[in-house]
Amino acid sequence: KQEVTQIPAALSVPEGENLVLNCSFTDSAIYNLQWFRQDPGKGLTSLLLIQSSQREQTSGRLNASLDKSSGRSTLYIAASQPGDSATYLCAMSGGGADGLTFGKGTHLIIQP
């Protein structure tokens, strides 16, 4: 059974800083890795999807990387803003399972 781990569980940084969120997974037979944002009491918003054949994806101030050999993905947020405060979830598909396997998330607070 594949597992997805996110470190740290919580992070608080001043506005303007660049930051990295980490995600690791146990199964290298991955189809893709997806990063989501979840605001309190809300659903999940898809941020980036990285296919297994890709090494990174970028959208605005966000950049996600994927290293299958080491079982790791990172989400880089540049020039953080208070509006970036949310819980960030990574999820993988593959490894013989249908659906997504989720990490427990990183709760991010950007201090004004």
Add this chain to the structure above:
Amino acid sequence: DAEITQSPRHKITETGRQVTLACHQTWNHNNMFWYRQDLGHGLRLIHYSYGVQDTNKGEVSDGYSVSRSNTEDLPLTLESAASSQTSVYFCASSETGAAGEQFFGPGTRLTVL
């Protein structure tokens, strides 16, 4: 714009009652999924469907059932609600199955007393 809607958004029920949560998507996606989100466990897959008349069990399917009679809808039924099924339930859909990008609904918060 295409979207996924879930209803009701909040539901309180009693132990032993049957409950159905609705999920409707206008993406015209063949693939639909139900997850539950609990503190300490994250999101876990309950059931999924890859097309009309197709349904499959996920990691935590006991006590739940789904049916798929059309492309747009995948209702989730709790046959006899239990307190352990108090959770937030999310529906999702994707164009290309498990390997495709999944889009999520706003969730249903269910409380079983």
